[in-house]
Amino acid sequence: MEKLLSKTAFMHLLECPLRLWMESVRPELVPPSSAIDRQAMENGEQVDVLAQRLFPGGVKIEGFNRVGFANTQKAIAKGAKILYQPSAVADGLTARADILVRGQGKTWDLHEVKATTSVKREHPVDVAFQKMCFERAGIPIGNTFLVRLNNRYVRDGEIDVAGLLKEEDVTQDAARFEDRIPEFIEQAREVMSWGKQLTPAQLRTCSNPRKCAFLAAYLEAVGAGKRAEIFESDPSFDSEAIAQALGELVYPLHFLDYETFGGAIPPFNGFRPYEQIPFQFAVYVLDEPGGTPRTFDFLADTFADPSVELVDALREAIGPDGSVIAWNAIFEKSCNEGLAKRVPAHAKFLRSINKRMFDLMLIFKRKLYDDPAFNKSASLKAVMPVMEPDLSYKNLNIQEGGTASASWPILTDPKLPKAKRTALHRDMIDYCRLDVYGMVRILQKLDRL
DNA sequence: ATGAAGGCACTGGCCTATTC
DNA sequence: GAATAGGCCAGTGCCTTCAT
Known part of the structure; x- marks a missing residue:
């Protein structure tokens, strides 16, 4: 069966091609996630669950990829109007959305939940990829929204979900990226086909060579040659x-x-x-x-x-x-x-x-x-x-x-x-x-x- | 993830020097 | 005196850095 390109992998390409390569070709070299990374993921899950309360009465879809997609189709066939964590698979792509809400006519509104207080540069692309994936899978998307944290909210007693979260329409922002998604997908497939050893040109695609943990892990694995040079000490001071x-x-x-x-x-x-x-x-x-x-x-x-x-x-x-x-x-x-x-x-x-x-x-x-x-x-x-x-x-x-x-x-x-x-x-x-x-x-x- | 500050490239206004 | 080029400086906006 064809290997699927997930939204996560797609977003990792945009972060750094070396990340996508390492995760798909040399997963044994991937550096362990830091406590900060783990906390970010935990924040994401907590906010996601809270955001579901903004759209009560939905159906939680179990599973990822093809299983998740099959369950999503079943729920839609049964007449569900609100879906939590539905998946779509089409043309070798897969994405899992946070919340889908049945909108006007046959379309669905997509709500992407982020544990962030401001809209980030990568968010519209993220939404555009999901929208494309769902539409190709036969689930038409109307408007797209970003649900995020309100950093003015001050807790007083139980969490007030409507105060903690705010939502904005990103339909226009996401639409601007629609044309570029296929070109990014092509790049992702290319990167995933690289061999186990990288050429200098491939290494140079790293988006931040000085700090990239994936580049560092690769250089570490291929030999200690770089080490001496990095740790050579020659202080200068005024x-x-x-x-x-x-x-x-x-x-x-x-x-x-x-x-x-x-x-x-x-x-x-x-x-x-x-x-x-x-x-x-x-x-x-x-x-x-x-x-x-x-x-x-x-x-x-x-x-x-x-x-x-x-x-x-x-x-x-x-x-x-x-x-x-x-x-x-x-x-x-x-x-x-x-x-x-x-x-x-x-x-x-x-x-x-x-x-x-x-x-x-x-x-x-x-x-x-x-x-x-x-x-x-x-x-x-x-x-x-x-x-x-x-x-x-x-x-x-x-x-x-x-x-x-x-x-x-x-x-x-x-x-x-x-x-x-x-x-x-x-x-x-x-x-x-x-x-x-x-x-x-x-x-x-x-x-x- | 935040949030403040530093770094850096760029812009626009102003001045001076040069040329006609 | 007018027109132009270049230098300088302050202001801006964007990006990176650092702590947790």
């Missing part, structure tokens, strides 16, 4: 400019890092979709240059809005004077701004922190200190292992922020056995501390230049 930038700092220095939790559906009252909820911090305080830092940790132990306790703990850690240092400080600043709104009694304190915040990342972003081994990235995960190789995430059970975030609901689940809770608590503290301690060490190194 010590005068660095000294000038660091001259702004006022002791005692407070190094701060938050871990946050948040998703499409706000878990607590008072939060918007995707609003970040700080549940953990680590602070290192350096009273004088070259001294030994004092450390402070906070980690909320119940799954409830932790803002008040967190701010109380923060007041213990951060005094009224001295700089506050963070990496990509804009993130910590926005957390503080959110905390200030929820804990107005301490708003003044939180905003004073923001006024004396110093972003250590800017030294690297502005290339006052640069090293080819940073791989053109100024993230802490790129800089720290090069500048302080003995500090490594490799020995930790938690190695990235996304995992730390996902760990919080697990930690606070009352059903978690005590021994596991103790171990996870330790791991989460260790991870957060390493980020902060890395900043301490990097600053001390810059000071010595």
